[in-house]
Amino acid sequence: MCCITNQKKKKRTQQKMQFTKLQDIINSPDIQSYSEIEIDLWGNQVGQQGASRISSTLAKCNNLCNLILNLNRNQINSQGILELGSAFVKCKNLSALTLSLTDNCIEGKGALNLGSSLTKCINLSTLKLNLIQNQIGDEGCQALGSSLKNCSKLSNLVLILCNNKISVQGAQELGIGLSQCSKLLYLSLDLYNNKIGNPGSKILGFNLAKCSHIKHFIIYLQNNLISYAKQLDFKSQICKQKRLVTKKIYF
Missing domain, CATH: 3.80.10.10 (Ribonuclease Inhibitor)
Incomplete structure (x- = not known):
């Protein structure tokens, strides 16, 4: 026994x-198991x-x-x-x-x-x-957005992209991609210290508001030159998500 x-x-x-x-x-004899x-x-x-x-x-x-x-x-x-x-x-x-x-x-x-x-x-x-x-810049951000939308079973996503020189175009394409992740329930997105600005925050908020299945949402947008008025606009957009249980937005 x-x-x-x-x-x-x-x-x-x-x-x-x-x-x-x-x-x-490299030398592990049973790593495959x-x-x-x-x-x-x-x-x-x-x-x-x-x-x-x-x-x-x-x-x-x-x-x-x-x-x-x-x-x-x-x-x-x-x-x-x-x-x-x-x-x-x-x-x-x-x-x-x-x-x-x-x-x-x-x-x-x-x-x-x-x-x-x-x-x-x-x-x-x-x-x-x-x-x-x-x-990775806008090119890399766009590539990630285009790819993630095709991950058909993706339900939990944490994406940390601080200090990557992402501007309006990158924010737009990433938002579009994420909005098409049909099974996404949890999203944590960290874009601290990029170059998104007011125009980028507007289009990002617009697209993220289309993530209709998300229940838990966290985003970090500090140090992106986003005015207080545009911060309020962004929060207003996100609040349009009907299924949200928790949301945390940091500027």
């Missing part, structure tokens, strides 16, 4: 694994080569349902993002993805590469994406 219990415990512990070293990820994997390589400077090696390993994880991947400050460019995205697509059971890429160099092209891959993650329902300080 004791032996059986120990086997059950071992089986349960194999469902989740954490890694903090690149070499441990895990359904939950957390990788924290913050500030390891893994670069393009490291991103490629991580991608090759993750692509084999057929049982993976939940992935938490922290690659903040690792000098990863658009090509690295392309390879990571390809790995995500091969994880057919992936339903929850937390991807943190603060202070890398993915730019607009990298955001486009990532977005294209996310649309092919057919079971993705929860996405937490941190792209702080990556200079």
Whole structure:
């Protein structure tokens, strides 16, 4: 009886694994068996080569349902993002993805590469994406908006796009894309310290008000040169969402 219990415990512990070293990820003999994997390589400077090696390993994880991947400050460019995205697509059971890429160099092209891959993650329902300080600009913001609307099962979205030089056009295209996410119930959008301005806040509010299924909404728009009058207009637009249970708006 004791032996059986120990086997059950071992089986349960194999469902989740954490890694903090690149070499441990690559050399893990049974990484393919895990359904939950957390990788924290913050500030390891893994670069393009490291991103490629991580991608090759993750692509084999057929049982993976939940992935938490922290690659903040690792000098990863658009090509690295392309390879990571390809790995995500091969994880057919992936339903929850937390991807943190603060202070890398993915730019607009990298955001486009990532977005294209996310649309092919057919079971993705929860996405937490941190792209702080990556200079994705309007091009990248537009790419994300166009891609996210095609994630057919997406219900929970956290999108952190601080310090990315996003202006009116980017805000408009992102808003349009999000308004077409038909199953989105929870949205947290952080656009702190961009260049959205009064025109951008107006069009963003107009489009976000069309997110008719959202129940929980959080947005951060501090340091975007939005006047007090336009802040009130934005809040008024969001209040048009009939199904909102909670809303938090920060200027």
